[in-house]
Amino acid sequence: MKPSSFLYRAPATLGRALDDLAECAEEGGKVLAGGQSLLPMLNYRLVRPPVLVDLGNITELAEQTITGRGFRLGAMTTTGRLARAPEVRAAWPLLATAASWVGHVQIRSRGTIGGSVAHADPSAEMAATMLLADARITLKSTRGERVEQAGDFFLGYLSTTVEDDEILTHLDFEVPNAGGRWGFEEFAPRHGDFAEAGAALTLPADGSEEHGRAVSFGVADRPFRLPSLETLLTASTGRLSRGVFNGAVGNDFDAVGTVTAEKRDMGAHLVERALRAAGVAVD
Template structure:
C-alpha cells in the first residue's frame, strides 16, 4: 500500500520545525528514522496531513555529557549511540540493551527518541530510560517542559506528548560509582520485540530495582531492599501484579515464569557487577 497524501517539511532549524508543528496541530507528525512511522503510513494506520523531517537540524543530532546526565538529541540514530565511545562507561545498561534493539539495518535508521515517542511496551530503550530515571524534554513554539519517563509513558503506545509538541532530547543519568547494571531479554529471535525484558540496577547499599518490559502496557518497576529474605516471593507477587495476557507470541503463564526466572538472574548479575 501507499500512504495517504501529506505535506512534507524538511526543517533546517528547530524554529522551522516547531512552526510547522504548531501550524499542523494534531494533523502534523515528526519523522526522523521512520522505522515505526513509515510502516504505519503505508498501511494507512497513520494519516498525518504534514510530516516534519528533523534530520537536518544539527542541534538535534548530538550526544552530550553534561555533569551526571547524558543528553541524546531527537535525531540521534540508535547506531550512533551504539558506537558512541563513552557508552559502556557512562551508560552500561543502555550498552547491554542496545544490541537487542531491532536489527542492524533498523538501528542504522531508527532514532533513540523515536523509540521513546513510539512507546512500544516491548521496546528496550523506553525500558532503559524508565529504569534509569531519565527525563524527556518536550518543545513547542513558545514552551519547553521536562517530563520524567515514569510520567511520560501513559499506556501502550500512549505518551504525554501533546499536539504541536515534539521531543527534542532525552536525558539519562550516567553510571554511578559502586552501582551494578544488567539487562536480559527473551525474544523469539534476537532483535525481535521482547517477550520479556529485564533491566536491573543494584546500588552500593545492596538495594536494587528490577524494571520489566514486554508484559504490561508500560514498563513496570519493582524496588527491592538489601535484605534478600523473601525476594523470590516478592518477584512472584510482582509477576502476578503485571497481569500478563496470552497472545500470539507467549502465554501469560510463560511470561510470569520469565519475569520470575529472568528477573532473578538479572538481579544477581547486577549485584555481581557493582564496582
C-alpha cells in the same frame, strides 16, 4: 500498500519545526524521526497524517553530552550510536548493551532514542532504560517547554503524555548506581525481533547506601519499575532466597494489573537472569 499522500517538510531548525508542527497538529500532522516505526505504520495506512515534519536536518537534536555520570541525549541520537560509541559504553555499559538489542543494525542506524521513547512500544529497550534512569524528558512546542519524568511519561500501549504539537527534544539523566553491578536480559524468538519480555537492573556500588533499580519490559502495556525488589538490592546483596524473590517480584507484577500468567513467568525468569548476571543468586 503505499502510504496515503502527505506533505513533507524538512526544516533546518527546531524553531521552524515547532512552527510547522503547530500548523498541522490539529489535522493529524506528525513528526518523522528515524521512520523505523512510522514508515511501516504509514505503509499499512494505520496512520494517515496529512503532513510529516522530518527532524533529520536539525543538528542540535542529534547531539550528545556525557559529563561524568550525567547524560544529555538529543532526541535524534540513533540507537546505533548508543550501541557503538566507546564513550557511551564507558560511562554506562548497560545503555550500550540495551541499545545493541534494538532490532538489526539497519534499524539501529536510523532509529532514534527520541522516536523509540515517543513511540512507547512496551518492549522497547530504550524506553525501559530511560525508565531505569528516571530520565527527564524535555518536550517543546510553540506554547513553551515542559519536562516530564520517565516514571510519569508512559501511559500504556503506544501511549505517552506527548501532545500532538510537541517535539521531544532531549533526555537528561544520571547513570543509576554508577560503578555498581548490573544486568540486562531479554528474550526474543529470533535475533532482531521485539522482546517478548526483558529486565534491566542495577545494584549500588560498594560503600553506597543507595538501593538498586529494576525494570521489567515487554510484559505489560508499558515498562515498569519493581519497587519491592529494589528495596532488596543493596551494595552487598549476593543472594536472595527463592521465597523472598517470588514474594517481591509477585508484588511488583500484581501492582501492574495487566500481566498474563505466561508473561508473568517469562518476566520473572528474565529478572532472575538479570540478577544472576549482576552476581545475585536466587536459590
